Amino acid sequence: MDYLPVELVRLIFEYCDPQSVQALRLGSARLADIGYEYLLPEHFTAVEWKDDVKRLHNIASHERLRSSIRSLTFNFAKVDEYNARHTTFFQHWLQEPEERNVLLQDAWVRYYEIEEKAKGLPAFHARARLVEDAFKKLAKAGDNLRNLDITFTRCPYDIDVLKQVFEVRNCRKRDRALACKNMKAILSAVRHVRLDSLAIDQLPLELFRMADDRRHFFDCERSFAGLSRLDLVLDTPDNLFPQSRFRAVNGLGQVLQFSPELKSLRLAFHSYHAPAEKFELSFKAMFRGNFTYEKLTDLTLEGISCSEEDLRCFLLRHAATLERLRLGGRGLAKPFEASIGGVHLYEGSWRSLFASLQGKMKKLERFHMEGDIESGDVRAHSREVWDFRPVTDEQWNDVEVGAEGYGAGWKRKPSPHRRCPKTVDCRGLERFLIEGGPWPRLDAMGDGGSSHGSASSSTVSSPMPTSPVTSPVASP
Numbered sequence: 108m109d110y111l112p113v114e115l116v117r118l119i120f121e122y123c124d125p126q127s128v129q130a131l132r133l134g135s136a137r138l139a140d141i142g143y144e145y146l147l148p149e150h151f152t153a154v155e156w157k158d159d160v161k162r163l164h165n166i167a168s169h170e171r172l173r174s175s176i177r178s179l180t181f182n183f184a185k186v187d188e189y190n191a192r193h194t195t196f197f198q199h200w201l202q203e204p205e206e207r208n209v210l211l212q213d214a215w216v217r218y219y220e221i222e223e224k225a226k227g228l229p230a231f232h233a234r235a236r237l238v239e240d241a242f243k244k245l246a247k248a249g250d251n252l253r254n255l256d257i258t259f260t261r262c263p264y265d266i267d268v269l270k271q272v273f274e275v276r277n278c279r280k281r282d283r284a285l286a287c288k289n290m291k292a293i294l295s296a297v298r299h300v301r302l303d304s305l306a307i308d309q310l311p312l313e314l315f316r317m318a319d320d321r322r323h324f325f326d327c328e329r330s331f332a333g334l335s336r337l338d339l340v341l342d343t344p345d346n347l348f349p350q351s352r353f354r355a356v357n358g359l360g361q362v363l364q365f366s367p368e369l370k371s372l373r374l375a376f377h378s379y380h381a382p383a384e385k386f387e388l389s390f391k392a393m394f395r396g397n398f399t400y401e402k403l404t405d406l407t408l409e410g411i412s413c414s415e416e417d418l419r420c421f422l423l424r425h426a427a428t429l430e431r432l433r434l435g436g437r438g439l440a441k442p443f444e445a446s447i448g449g450v451h452l453y454e455g456s457w458r459s460l461f462a463s464l465q466g467k468m469k470k471l472e473r474f475h476m477e478g479d480i481e482s483g484d485v486r487a488h489s490r491e492v493w494d495f496r497p498v499t500d501e502q503w504n505d506v507e508v509g510a511e512g513y514g515a516g517w518k519r520k521p522s523p524h525r526r527c528p529k530t531v532d533c534r535g536l537e538r539f540l541i542e543g544g545p546w547p548r549l550d551a552m553g554d555g556g557s558s559h560g561s562a563s564s565s566t567v568s569s570p571m572p573t574s575p576v577t578s579p580v581a582s583p
Contacts, residue, residue: 120145149177154263156225167244178254182263185280214268235292242296259309294323306338315358324362334366338373345380360393375409382439385412390421399424409436409448415455426468435478449478476533
């Protein structure tokens with residue numbers, strides 16, 4: 108082995124698992140030297156219940172190991188024990204009682220052991236200086252660290268029972284004040300590196316409202332300047348007044364304009380206090396001066412309410428480069444619920460919007476629509492109401508109808524003020540936008556194939572404007 112070319116030795120290391128790498132490095136000084144860069148994986152994940160902050164700092168302090176880290180994930184998710192205990196029981200209630208009791212008891216015992224160990228660790232935001240020092244040292248290795256992922260929603264435990272329960276939104280523990288403190292600690296460190304990709308799941312929207320909080324984002328302007336991918340899922344508070352909403356959207360827009368090189372942008376708004384509620388958004392207010400991403404190829408918008416004219420102008424500004432467009436998504440739907448992350452038009456109509464876009468988006472290759480799609484005032488006598496099921500996942504792979512959480516597997520929670528329309532898919536709209544032709548018969552694209560009209564126009568009898576009302580599909 109000592110006489111093999113370095114290229115062949117590196118190739119051997121690439122096929123080794125971590126244990127084999129450690130064993131192979133013990134063979135000789137030459138193997139130990141070449142195998143240094145294979146000791147650590149390129150991706151580092153830090154969770155709160157481990158002392159990962161100290162471990163990250165130790166790696167960053169090592170002159171040779173620091174260059175191994177190419178991407179970082181900070182997972183701040185925690186389980187809501189009360190709701191999770193009830194949910195885990197009902198998720199496994201069909202099992203034999205003895206088998207179920209053993210499974211759940213083992214899972215919760217392991218969880219309590221982890222929590223007991225975590226009690227001796229200081230809070231993440233209390234170690235902000237240690238995190239910042241780690242990022243400074245990682246920056247000394249050049250631009251190796253390119254990807255940063257921050258999440259408050261993914262299960263941080265290697266426990267199958269808790270992984271299943273984390274799919275249910277009310278089983279995730281939420282502490283907005285603590286989340287804001289942790290985000291500020293990370294942003295203070297991020298300003299020392301230059302990123303290529305940034306994803307934040309459940310980012311408190313109020314961080315963009317106050318000047319002192321905005322400053323943490325503004326200090327990262329240099330770090331965000333080279334971003335090619337930005338994925339933001341914003342958590343909207345339940346007490347955001349109009350003036351505060353305007354300031355938060357204005358601050359968000361300023362931060363979004365720090366990344367003119369973006370190729371992929373996702374903006375999703377999730378309201379945990381009202382999961383089906385849509386966030387009223389104005390692209391004109393957020394992107395002042397007709398700001399345009401000159402290289403944008405992928406765009407996803409989810410959980411918003413806007414006007415037809417505003418959305419049309421924003422899409423047409425990017426028509427020269429936009430190749431893939433997604434409107435709507437799963438939102439905060441539970442595993443067996445229909446998607447509730449759709450897009451609403453409070454002014455205008457979808458048919459008018461798509462007709463005006465047909466033939467003008469020359470680069471568009473794929474289009475996807477998902478969730479509760481509506482247009483018009485909820486108090487109006489006629490408006491468009493659709494329920495789109497997903498046909499592709501976020502990587503544009505086809506979704507099998509009837510798979511868990513999709514198609515025939517959906518079970519929408521009944522609402523006294525809402526009756527679900529027929530479930531349809533967006534393939535006809537995709538053909539309409541890309542290939543042209545007549546307006547598709549959306550009712551014929553659903554799971555049943557019955558025909559009773561071409562688009563969706565409904566008569567609303569409910570006098571409650573705060574409750575989304577859906578009704579059977581008819582012709583506009």
